[in-house]
Amino acid sequence: MNYVFNWTVIEKNIGAMIEALGFGLLMAVVAIAAGSVIGLLLAFLAVSKSKAAKRAVQLFVTIFRNTPILILVFIAYFGLPTIGITLSKVPSFVVTLALYSSAYMEEVFRAGLEAIPKGIIEAGQAIGLTRWTIRVTIELPIMFKKVLPSMGNYLISLFKDTSIASSITVGELTYLSKCLTTQTFRVFEIWLTTGALYVVACYLIAFILRRIEKRFV
Amino acid sequence: MIYFQNIYNLRDNVITGFLNTFSIALIAIILGTLIGIIFGMVLTYAKKPVQWPIRIYVDIMRGLPVLVTVFVVYYFLNSVLNMLFGFQMDANTSGAVALTLFSAAQMTELTRGALQSIPAGQIEAGRAIGLTFPQIFVKILLPQAVVQMIPPWINSATEMIKASTLLGMIGIVDLLLVTRQIVAKYNDALVYYVIIGCFYFILNTLIEFFGKRLSKRVNYLEKAAR
Amino acid sequence: MSEALLKFENVSKSYGDFNVFTDISLEVHEKEVVSIIGSSGSGKTTLLRCINLLEPFQAGKIILDGQEIGYHEVNGKRKRVSEKEIAKQRAMTGMVFQQFNLFPHMTAKKNVMLGLTHTKKMPVAEAEKLAEKWLSAVGLQDKMDNLPGQLSGGQQQRVAIARAVAMSPKILLFDEATSALDPELVGEVLNVIRNLAKEGATMILVTHEMRFAYEVSDKVIFMDSGKIAAMGTPKEIFEERPTERLREFLATFNTGKAE
Numbered sequence: 230m231n232y233v234f235n236w237t238v239i240e241k242n243i244g245a246m247i248e249a250l251g252f253g254l255l256m257a258v259v260a261i262a263a264g265s266v267i268g269l270l271l272a273f274l275a276v277s278k279s280k281a282a283k284r285a286v287q288l289f290v291t292i293f294r295n296t297p298i299l300i301l302v303f304i305a306y307f308g309l310p311t312i313g314i315t316l317s318k319v320p321s322f323v324v325t326l327a328l329y330s331s332a333y334m335e336e337v338f339r340a341g342l343e344a345i346p347k348g349i350i351e352a353g354q355a356i357g358l359t360r361w362t363i364r365v366t367i368e369l370p371i372m373f374k375k376v377l378p379s380m381g382n383y384l385i386s387l388f389k390d391t392s393i394a395s396s397i398t399v400g401e402l403t404y405l406s407k408c409l410t411t412q413t414f415r416v417f418e419i420w421l422t423t424g425a426l427y428v429v430a431c432y433l434i435a436f437i438l439r440r441i442e443k444r445f446v
Numbered sequence: 447m448i449y450f451q452n453i454y455n456l457r458d459n460v461i462t463g464f465l466n467t468f469s470i471a472l473i474a475i476i477l478g479t480l481i482g483i484i485f486g487m488v489l490t491y492a493k494k495p496v497q498w499p500i501r502i503y504v505d506i507m508r509g510l511p512v513l514v515t516v517f518v519v520y521y522f523l524n525s526v527l528n529m530l531f532g533f534q535m536d537a538n539t540s541g542a543v544a545l546t547l548f549s550a551a552q553m554t555e556l557t558r559g560a561l562q563s564i565p566a567g568q569i570e571a572g573r574a575i576g577l578t579f580p581q582i583f584v585k586i587l588l589p590q591a592v593v594q595m596i597p598p599w600i601n602s603a604t605e606m607i608k609a610s611t612l613l614g615m616i617g618i619v620d621l622l623l624v625t626r627q628i629v630a631k632y633n634d635a636l637v638y639y640v641i642i643g644c645f646y647f648i649l650n651t652l653i654e655f656f657g658k659r660l661s662k663r664v665n666y667l668e669k670a671a672r
Numbered sequence: 673m674s675e676a677l678l679k680f681e682n683v684s685k686s687y688g689d690f691n692v693f694t695d696i697s698l699e700v701h702e703k704e705v706v707s708i709i710g711s712s713g714s715g716k717t718t719l720l721r722c723i724n725l726l727e728p729f730q731a732g733k734i735i736l737d738g739q740e741i742g743y744h745e746v747n748g749k750r751k752r753v754s755e756k757e758i759a760k761q762r763a764m765t766g767m768v769f770q771q772f773n774l775f776p777h778m779t780a781k782k783n784v785m786l787g788l789t790h791t792k793k794m795p796v797a798e799a800e801k802l803a804e805k806w807l808s809a810v811g812l813q814d815k816m817d818n819l820p821g822q823l824s825g826g827q828q829q830r831v832a833i834a835r836a837v838a839m840s841p842k843i844l845l846f847d848e849a850t851s852a853l854d855p856e857l858v859g860e861v862l863n864v865i866r867n868l869a870k871e872g873a874t875m876i877l878v879t880h881e882m883r884f885a886y887e888v889s890d891k892v893i894f895m896d897s898g899k900i901a902a903m904g905t906p907k908e909i910f911e912e913r914p915t916e917r918l919r920e921f922l923a924t925f926n927t928g929k930a931e
Contacts, residue, residue: 297609303622304640310635352769353786357760371776389510416522424522427509
């Protein structure tokens with residue numbers, strides 16, 4: 230009962246906290262952009278005729294989906310330097326997150342591509358379009374419209390995953406809050422604010438994404 | 447295999463890590479499922495004012511990263527408990543509470559989704575033949591909801607296992623924390639992190655595999671029963 | 673008589689052990705309208721899809737405008753032609769599908785333009801004019817900027833016809849073009865097809881509309897379990913009904929003679 234509230238630590242650091250939150254979002258956006266490109270290539274491989282390609286994609290996806298992301302982060306940041314691949318912490322984390330998201334995006338894109346009625350592709354063939362023209366002018370636009378909401382949801386999920394970067398001392402919000410905790414021990418104020426910032430940010434992002442989706446659909 | 451020899455050298459820690467990881471993940475999955483089913487029912491069938499607190503809880507959990515949930519429970523919730531009741535949870539309990547909160551929120555949404563997807567006409571049809579609501583729920587709604595819920599439930603269970611690796615961040619001796627200790631002692635970070643990665647990968651893939659078999663089986667039984 | 677525009681020479685098609693049709697030979701001349709009738713599973717739709725090269729076939733030749741399509745001989749072996757060549761040959765035929773298959777993310781006009789700009793490499797302005805012309809011809813001048821989802825089934829099918837016709841194909845293929853439509857919308861689509869016939873388009877119709885086939889065709893083919901069971905003028909097929917199977921088949925329709 231003797232806890233005395235003291236909000237000065239928040240007042241002093243709120244600007245830095247919001248900035249750190251923005252940095253997390255930035256990492257998530259870069260990761261999902263790169264992950265979408267890789268995921269799209271994987272999805273096209275997965276719907277191709279080659280059985281070997283299908284299996285390889287399946288294996289890649291299962292590995293990244295069934296291994297905890299924190300371990301992937303450790304493998305990339307602590308493990309890879311032992312065989313001479315050294316990335317500094319931010320690129321290392323973003324690359325890991327991008328690969329991690331590419332596995333998920335592959336599944337989303339593949340489902341989107343498979344859901345396109347075969348007849349629509351045949352209609353493209355019937356007017357003499359080549360395979361690549363059909364892919365670019367018909368399949369991709371239809372698929373993207375369909376998967377846009379899932380991509381938005383996944384961006385939010387990745388944004389939340391950036392909190393894991395704190396484990397390798399990347400300066401996003403969770404790491405900043407941990408540092409503030411050890412400096413000031415104002416645990417109540419710091420973690421109430423941190424939690425609230427994440428929740429508000431997630432709903433704000435969701436709101437903005439829904440606005441953007443409406444423009445496209 | 448020098449690596450496995452080294453792991454064996456720290457077997458006590460490995461066993462502690464293993465037990466901690468699994469007891470906490472298991473508690474989160476079981477308690478989370480029970481709480482989630484009850485909350486999901488409330489969100490589907492109870493009056494609005496009763497729904498509100500649960501709705502708020504689920505929505506907050508959806509906006510919180512798991513790791514932040516772990517910290518919030520460990521630091522914030524503990525300081526609240528200390529203020530109000532003068533006690534604190536240890537790290538292990540905090541971790542279990544955090545993962546349970548996370549899992550229960552997911553299960554609430556799963557249950558609500560499954561129950562709401564059943565056409566309302568079925569409740570009316572049940573009433574029409576004179577069944578009470580509990581009877582309708584047990585005989586008509588629940589069997590259909592369960593079939594639908596198994597695949598996402600399995601998914602959520604593997605997510606809980608993955609989330610348990612975050613517990614080392616508040617000092618719980620979980621498998622990943624033990625791995626960090628091994629790396630600190632013997633170096634070779636890549637090898638040990640890949641080994642622990644493989645362990646989780648195989649575990650989750652097995653859960654996924656048996657989950658698929660289970661849902662096939664339930665689907666089959668469900669069809670056979672008709 | 674002049675050389676046929678489309679010729680089947682002993683064409684056979686099977687899926688594994690199952691023969692869809694065997695040893696089909698037939699000719700379609702310029703400006704001819706040919707209807708193919710028969711119960712479902714008789715192979716008529718697959719036959720049409722072979723002409724559009726949407727289905728591979730195992731033996732025989734399909735010759736369109738003097739050129740074999742789909743396959744060629746390499747060192748005495750029958751080989752499928754390249755993907756690019758197939759695309760080119762497909763553009764020589766126009767296909768109208770049962771399910772319309774419009775591109776859902778494009779307006780009616782864009783649907784018609786896509787083949788013109790990408791296959792025919794036509795400049796956009798020219799393609800747009802042509803699309804407008806054909807959409808007007810099928811009575812959709814005020815729906816050109818609508819998405820398929822905003823159109824009725826009959827309107828969608830008319831867009832699909834405009835899309836096929838705009839490519840100025842040598843032959844138009846209709847695969848049960850009215851089967852997916854509500855009864856009250858069938859008429860508007862048949863009208864468009866009727867007008868095309870009047871203007872001298874070469875067409876093959878796979879259809880269940882017996883009365884329409886009677887009225888519009890020059891030649892009717894009755895297919896039964898993978899064979900051409902009867903072929904003749906509409907009069908011969910619908911009035912004389914030369915075979916037992918044809919009589920049985922036509923009896924399931926409440927029509928036959930133009931009533």
